[in-house]
């Protein structure tokens with residue numbers, strides 16, 4: 001495929017250490033309407049090249065709705081027009097988008113609905129020290145026919161498969177390793 | 191080869207920057223591995239990224255935002271408290287475009303920054319410059335149908351950081367942008383023209399081409415200045431990466 005690029009892009013920069021009072025928003029990881037029976041939990045850590053947790057990162061998720069729709073919906077970051085503060089989601093619409101800061105242990109978690117039509121959700125990770133964010137995918141099921149998975153050697157492909165957590169209801173673990181042993185497969189999107 | 195202790199002087203960092211720039215292979219975006227920016231050492235992948243070639247990839251679509259996501263004062267960072275913040279009031283405005291020059295319509299722009307003294311409203315920022323009770327430093331808006339955005343804020347101060355001895359960040363505003371597709375996502379920083387700190391900053395210098403660094407610097411625009419009110423800075427933003435509609439265009443082109 002060829003694109004007829006014309007304008008040079010604005011270069012990327014790190015988010016730095018001080019995004020925490022600005023970018024996170026209430027219910028950022030709660031994509032699923034409250035108490036929805038199909039809700040699944042996707043959780044993991046962001047780890048650096050020494051295997052240490054990255055406490056100053058955030059993860060964004062983008063995915064189709066359960067019906068396969070890829071249009072998303074407004075309302076991920078709703079504002080209360082009275083107070084000007086974050087109001088949380090409306091509890092009804094599925095926006096397909098979420099943003100979660102890692103905690104002091106590098107942990108993040110989202111509660112969402114199964115993506116329609118594809119076995120994966122899209123993730124992007126941003127951190128201090130990372131000059132250009134990284135895209136990856138969490139596959140909720142292995143799919144031998146998937147174009148991306150089938151292009152990868154076995155060991156690397158395993159980094160994209162979210163592992164069901166034994167004994168936890170509809171819960172999957174997906175660690176993001178920025179560097180080193182078990183380094184997550186990241187995607188080139190430009 | 192004996193390991194020398196790392197040289198943390200500015201001249202040592204400058205030499206590292208020159209070396210890293212000379213060997214850089216990326217054209218527009220900074221390499222994720224940029225040794226003079228110390229925090230990148232353990233946070234960059236060693237494997238090259240895998241190209242995404244699937245025209246059905248979900249990444250070619252992206253989230254939607256609307257008026258419900260924006261508060262009435264979000265665009266004016268000087269009105270988030272009861273009093274006026276200290277510092278030089280500025281208007282920052284421009285267009286958000288894709289690489290084909292098409293406006294990015296009705297998409298979210300977020301911005302955050304230090305106050306006029308160079309201090310963030312963040313507990314971990316321990317720079318001994320004053321906090322401003324009338325300034326938090328976070329705003330957001332939606333682009334209009336021509337891809338335009340606009341903010342009223344305060345010109346931020348430069349601030350020290352601990353990358354090396356006497357490390358100072360040039361004054362900058364952090365920006366976060368969404369396009370039509372998740373592949374077009376961008377987080378970056380805007381700088382002010384003529385800042386003497388540019389050559390000393392390993393974060394700006396991680397963008398290895400001068401022409402690319404120039405695209406991160408706003409232009410003073412007298413027509414954007416508001417009489418008796420604020421000074422105007424214009425900064426246009428071009429999002430990288432394709433969207434699903436690009437593939438549709440391609441297909442039509444082949445018909």
Ligand SMILES: [Fe+2]
Nearest residue numbers: 016359362364
């Ligand atoms: Fe900053």
